[in-house]
Amino acid sequence: xxxxxxxxxxxxxxxxxxSGGNDFMNTLIPYTSGVYHDSRPVVGIPxxxxxxxxDELGWHPSSAALKDMFDDGTVAVVQGIGYPNSSRxxxxxxxxxxxxxxVEVGTEGWLGRATRELxxxxxxxxxxxxxxxxxxxxxxxxxxxxxxxxDLENYGLMTGIDDVDQRNEALDVFKQMYAPAVGTxxxxxxxxxxxxxxLKGADEIKxxxxxxxxxxxxxxxxxxxxxxxxxRVHLAGLGTRILYTQxxxxxxxxxxxxxHPQLLSDLSGAISDFFDDLRAHDASDNVVMLVFTEFGRRxxxxxxxxxxxxxxxxxxxxxxVKGGLYSEYPSLDPKTWANGEDLAHTIDFRGIYGTIxxxxxxxxxxxxxxxxxxxxxxxxxxx
Amino acid sequence: xxxxxxALAAHLMxxxxxxxxxxxxxxxxxxxxxxxxxxxxHPERFPDVDTDLCDRYYGWDNYHGPAVGWMYRMAxxxxxxxEKMALFWHHxxxxxxxxxxxxxxxxxxVEMFRRVGMSDMRTILLELSRDPAxxxxxxxxxxxxGEPNENYGRELLELFSMGVGSYTELDIxxxxxxxxxxxxxxxxxxxxxGHYDSHFERRPEEHDDGVKTFLGETGRFDGGEIIxxxxxxxxxxxxxxxxxxxFFVADEPQVPAWPIEPPRDPGAVRVLVAACLESNxxxxxxxxxxxxxxxxxxxxxxxxxxxxxxxxxxMNLVGFQALPEPGIGVYQSAVTAMGQELLNPPTVEGWxxxxxxxxxxxxxxxxxxxxxxxxxxxxxxxxxxxxxxSGRGSELSPEEFMNVCLDLVGPLTVGDETREALMAHAExxxxxxxxxxxxxxxxxxxIVRMVQLIVSSMEYQFG
Numbered sequence: 001x002x003x004x005x006x007x008x009x010x011x012x013x014x015x016x017x018x019s020g021g022n023d024f025m026n027t028l029i030p031y032t033s034g035v036y037h038d039s040r041p042v043v044g045i046p047x048x049x050x051x052x053x054x055d056e057l058g059w060h061p062s063s064a065a066l067k068d069m070f071d072d073g074t075v076a077v078v079q080g081i082g083y084p085n086s087s088r089x090x091x092x093x094x095x096x097x098x099x100x101x102x103v104e105v106g107t108e109g110w111l112g113r114a115t116r117e118l119x120x121x122x123x124x125x126x127x128x129x130x131x132x133x134x135x136x137x138x139x140x141x142x143x144x145x146x147x148x149x150x151d152l153e154n155y156g157l158m159t160g161i162d163d164v165d166q167r168n169e170a171l172d173v174f175k176q177m178y179a180p181a182v183g184t185x186x187x188x189x190x191x192x193x194x195x196x197x198x199l200k201g202a203d204e205i206k207x208x209x210x211x212x213x214x215x216x217x218x219x220x221x222x223x224x225x226x227x228x229x230x231x232r233v234h235l236a237g238l239g240t241r242i243l244y245t246q247x248x249x250x251x252x253x254x255x256x257x258x259x260h261p262q263l264l265s266d267l268s269g270a271i272s273d274f275f276d277d278l279r280a281h282d283a284s285d286n287v288v289m290l291v292f293t294e295f296g297r298r299x300x301x302x303x304x305x306x307x308x309x310x311x312x313x314x315x316x317x318x319x320x321v322k323g324g325l326y327s328e329y330p331s332l333d334p335k336t337w338a339n340g341e342d343l344a345h346t347i348d349f350r351g352i353y354g355t356i357x358x359x360x361x362x363x364x365x366x367x368x369x370x371x372x373x374x375x376x377x378x379x380x381x382x383x
Numbered sequence: 384x385x386x387x388x389x390a391l392a393a394h395l396m397x398x399x400x401x402x403x404x405x406x407x408x409x410x411x412x413x414x415x416x417x418x419x420x421x422x423x424x425h426p427e428r429f430p431d432v433d434t435d436l437c438d439r440y441y442g443w444d445n446y447h448g449p450a451v452g453w454m455y456r457m458a459x460x461x462x463x464x465x466e467k468m469a470l471f472w473h474h475x476x477x478x479x480x481x482x483x484x485x486x487x488x489x490x491x492x493v494e495m496f497r498r499v500g501m502s503d504m505r506t507i508l509l510e511l512s513r514d515p516a517x518x519x520x521x522x523x524x525x526x527x528x529g530e531p532n533e534n535y536g537r538e539l540l541e542l543f544s545m546g547v548g549s550y551t552e553l554d555i556x557x558x559x560x561x562x563x564x565x566x567x568x569x570x571x572x573x574x575x576x577g578h579y580d581s582h583f584e585r586r587p588e589e590h591d592d593g594v595k596t597f598l599g600e601t602g603r604f605d606g607g608e609i610i611x612x613x614x615x616x617x618x619x620x621x622x623x624x625x626x627x628x629x630f631f632v633a634d635e636p637q638v639p640a641w642p643i644e645p646p647r648d649p650g651a652v653r654v655l656v657a658a659c660l661e662s663n664x665x666x667x668x669x670x671x672x673x674x675x676x677x678x679x680x681x682x683x684x685x686x687x688x689x690x691x692x693x694x695x696x697x698m699n700l701v702g703f704q705a706l707p708e709p710g711i712g713v714y715q716s717a718v719t720a721m722g723q724e725l726l727n728p729p730t731v732e733g734w735x736x737x738x739x740x741x742x743x744x745x746x747x748x749x750x751x752x753x754x755x756x757x758x759x760x761x762x763x764x765x766x767x768x769x770x771x772x773s774g775r776g777s778e779l780s781p782e783e784f785m786n787v788c789l790d791l792v793g794p795l796t797v798g799d800e801t802r803e804a805l806m807a808h809a810e811x812x813x814x815x816x817x818x819x820x821x822x823x824x825x826x827x828x829x830i831v832r833m834v835q836l837i838v839s840s841m842e843y844q845f846g
Contacts, residue, residue, distance in 0.1 A: 019730070089541060090730060095639050104643060125743075135742040148742040150720055157747060158839070160755035169808070170754075170836060176804035177840050184798060187634070187687065187738050191746070191841045198743045248729070249481070253522040253534050302532050304525050 009286040018293035020251030024313035035332040062261035065268035073323035076316040076378035080330040082345025086310035093294035098138035112141030125201040128242040147201040156202035208236035216277040223247040224270035256305035288318040311343030388412040400463025401695035426462030449490040450725040468500035477733035483572040488516035504664030513583040515567035524566040528591035548642040549618035557595040562606040564590030624655035633685035634737030651678040688846040690721035702764030753838035781809035
């Protein structure tokens, strides 16, 4: 059975975007390769520090929590994810990942399109929820309501008007002012719809923090807090199917040695806490997480960090996931390097999106990702 | 003074500045428009802001100090366009605190924008390339002969001058080589080095003096010569012209779409490009062409206000006092929650603008901030609005009541839905009376509520 989640619940997708270009070679490390150590005299991780997975690959020592989950069989590593003629511009690259449009500049995000499939009439403004400031293009599609929450505790309009009657009247006037009007143009239309969606979403989402109780203590770092918010909304049972958040700071051109381990440590711990929290609430069996980044980094270090490269890696995580390595680790043979200096990708990211859309969410991916791409089979057979 | 002049003056001061008080607006509207523009283009005619008090209140040990100080300047400056251009360059040459945590160099960068922001493109790009905060932000201090780091070279072409499609990967490599050895003395970042000031330094021993080909020209180029070539390219005039149009006139698509989507008003961008090329990239000439054009005058309420514009506009509406009281840090928190953390943009691409400022979360913040600020009738600007409305006569019809409030908040033009909703609200409590002391009090509260509803409207989101 495909696309129906487990135990009769709707499948839920959590996205974690690593912004800046995560150094995949220093996340899952080819620690027995001479090419790796020769190419990275400064940022390379010594073989004896790596947490071995097999006799070729090992985890970065700061990603122990992720390694434990991998060992438990709930992490699928998608090696060598990328696309042809990978862009080295952060913005262009992120746009491509968000819109699946590697040539034209796309305006519609793949998850916005998926949201439209999941909720064609826009009946639940909480079908997709973004945590953090600003809506990622992945979720942006004209006409598709998405709720974007900066601060889960104080989400709601006119909360500063103390008098209940006056506040209700102000909300009523607000609703009339943001009524859809004819011929005022797309920006006004967008604003009107957003205003009404906020009104609707706020009443619902404020239930989430009130209902939440947990023994899991998340870290105080940003990604841990964002995933805690995601857990609170998921556990409130508001019909949310896609939860999106970001973890920034991966653009490690310089000072990679102190910076990157901290990022991996925060990230691994936050993901591990998130799933522990869900399991403790018996709410993990219908949740899958995709962790992605806009590109990997250059094979050779620049004596302090690494420049923008290609051939990155992604993770698909969750109890319904069949853990293991997928696709192939890009070849380290210098003759095969893309542009003479980069890891060549071994699987197209649009195939991984397709895998998740089709095999997890039960949506035909062809229109959403712009074609048919090779998929993998990272999910356990449904019971 | 006609209503048209008042609306145009308000438009000019929202765009070229951060809004002004009603009293000042009425004075400006009586002057010839081109004279007001000329004054805006010559900040040296007006005294600078005295920031000593602000510095004392907010200090320098983290970036909130300079960010709050900068907001304070925006709200009270008598040189608004100088400050607005500094903000413009901060949008384009986006440099963030989170990497260096080094306040002194960031603050110095903003001072540089203030100093040269209305000079010519060559000076601006040269100063930028010599700016320690930028050098560290894009790793040019690690760009040395034999081990080039392409980060600055790439963004200089892609995001700071010409835009994607005007150069090749080889041009990036060679531009990067030309900037090898351009670094700074004294350390950045803050940790572990501490609060040392830093300054530009060019190290010949780290510079790649070899022959380079860049955009079809060949020579032993240094960074300055690369900039000379960049500023001669029409692509640079087009790129900066489009940025200026987006920032001052009307919302454009986001920068990554520019190679593919034509400008919203190609004729307007042509005017700006011509002014740029004719003046060798002199920003003052380009800005004069912009502000005196018909396309600018006709573009009222065609831009979604940035969070900075929204917040400073509200500060002016409520009559923010010229002294930096403790507590103005709340304005900086508000801007941050709306998605524009000053001195800490999310990436080197800067903030996405226009309708991308708005999503459910940020609209919520914008509405709540404005509603809360104007809800305090003791603030001088709000007390003045109440005074002016009550000065219109002993009794105002609901329609007069609504219209005079819309005028005093903007003048703001609203659509039918908003007008009907506000009208229904005004009518629900009948005419506004000032006969008795009790009437006066009740009417004062009604005026405040009306202003709250107006600033929560869709139309108020546009500047």
